[in-house]
Amino acid sequence: MELKGIEYSINLFVEGVGLSIDKAFEKGSTKEEMTKIFLETFCDYCGGLNFYFPKKYAKDCQNAARDRLIRKEFNGKNHRELAVKYGISLHWIYKILKNKNSN
Known part of the structure; x- marks a missing residue:
C-alpha cells in the first residue's frame, strides 16, 4: 500500500528523526x-519538507501511534x-x- 500526503510526510519525518538520533548517539560524544x-x-x-504542527494534532498523532501499536500487539485474546x-x-x-x- 502506497502512502500519500500527510501520512507519507509523517512517516518520512519519523524515519528521519529516528535515523538522526541513532547517528547522533553512534558518533557524538x-x-x-x-x-x-x-x-x-x-x-x-x-x-525541503515543510512541516506545521498544530497544537491539537500532537495528541491526535500520539493516539494514532498508540492505536497502531495496540493493533500490532493484539494476539486475539489480550484485550x-x-x-x-x-x-x-x-x-x-x-x-x-x-x-x-482508521489511522
Missing part, C-alpha cells in the same frame, strides 16, 4: 556534538492486558480493534 550530528543528519534526510498497558478502558480497546482501517 558530547551533547553539543550529538546535537550537531542530529541536525545535520535530519536536514540531509528531511531537507485486558492491552487496556492496562495503555491506560485505557477495555471498551476503548475493542473500539480501536474494530476500527482497523
